[in-house]
Amino acid sequence: MTEEFGLLEIEEGEPVGDEFEEIDVTDTEADRIARKQDREFLEFRKRIKNTEQFKVEASVFDDATLGALYKLVQDGYIDAFGGPISTGKEANVYTALAPDGEVAVKVYRINASDFRDMREYLDGDPRFEGIGSDKKKVVVAWTKKEFANLKRALAGGVRVPEPIAIERNVLVMEYLGGEDQRARRLNEVHIENPRTTYEVVREYMRRLYRSGLIHGDLSEYNLVVHGGELCVLDLGQAVTVHHPNSREFLERDCHNVAAFFGRQGLEVDDGDLLEAVTEPEPEPEPTPSEDATR
Known part of the structure; x- marks a missing residue:
């Protein structure tokens, strides 16, 4: 392991505050896609469901999550999926091919997650007032919070994965790793x-x-x-x-x-x-x- 570490230059950022005083958790285009399930989406859903590494991931890839992924594909952020990088209690991370190279896609679970641990970080935070215990609202807000935190850390000179895009409970960010393995x-x-x-x-x-x-x-x-x-x-x-x-x-x-x-x-x-x-x-x-x- 190298002994030399370069520190990032600190950007001029906004003063300390709470970016998401109010977080919009209303239905998104991804939710509407999931409900509509048009022909192209159904074909996308079948392709993902039939991919080997996703066959046992029903708890992760519910229809609304597939709708979010489909929207990210339509918007040009993702071209094709690779394999899983890591799995956790609340989220799984996968590699994906993007127009400019490889990216990481973090998918927060909704239906199968236990959010008791999350409450420790949510309770008392003004950005999450009024969300209550609705799992969908918690996950959407949590995903937006990570996107905002990554942007703020990067602007402050902390080396983190660069956030690229967000859709509902799916976060696209810089992939840290090589061709053979993650960092x-x-x-x-x-x-x-x-x-x-x-x-x-x-x-x-x-x-x-x-x-x-x-x-x-x-x-x-x-x-x-x-x-x-x-x-x-x-x-x-x-x-x-x-x-x-x-x-x-x-x-x-x-x-x-x-x-x-x-x-x-x-x-x-x-x-x-x-x-x-x-x-x-x-x-x-x-x-x-x-x-x-x-």
Whole structure:
């Protein structure tokens, strides 16, 4: 594993806030396609259902999800599906061929998921007021939240998969990996220089915080190495610094990161990491003309 990690340039972004004060969870074109099931959609549905790796994925590829995928194909974001990259409790990730190369497609389950864990991140967040326990509304809002969080993290100089498109419960984003395999997680590689690696992770945590975000589930399992860079995955559960449990989530992130690098032989203290992440950004140095006016 390379010892050199380049950090992204930070873009000028919007001030810290809550992008989705109100999230539109009304029916989309994908829902209408799923209900209408026109001839082309039925052929698309049959093709996906008959694909070998999707035969046992009925809980993932319900008709409305197929409608979302069909809409993404019609809009030119996806040309053909590849194989699964990962499976999780709430979502599966697949490779897909796009006009400009390979992409990753994250499909959040609706019918078969247990959203009790999600409530910890949703309750108390003003972006999710009024959604209640309706699974469809929760998933649509959650998917939109991940798309927004990825955009905000990227603008803040954090290396994450670039978000490309979103439709209902389906998120299309940059594929991190090569022809033969996905990018490897931090726990799957030999770390030649743990100190350098830790410093990059710490800087990314600080940049997330200064962008108004806290990952909420950060560990060696959602930090990957791609093209000599460390990349942060899975920002669906990330909350803003205004969330009532944000401090608790940040402390847990710090503990997970400190524990991992402690196993790599570093002396890392949870509290020191927390202090470094939350340290206020220094005031810019005044220009000579500003000095003259004081």
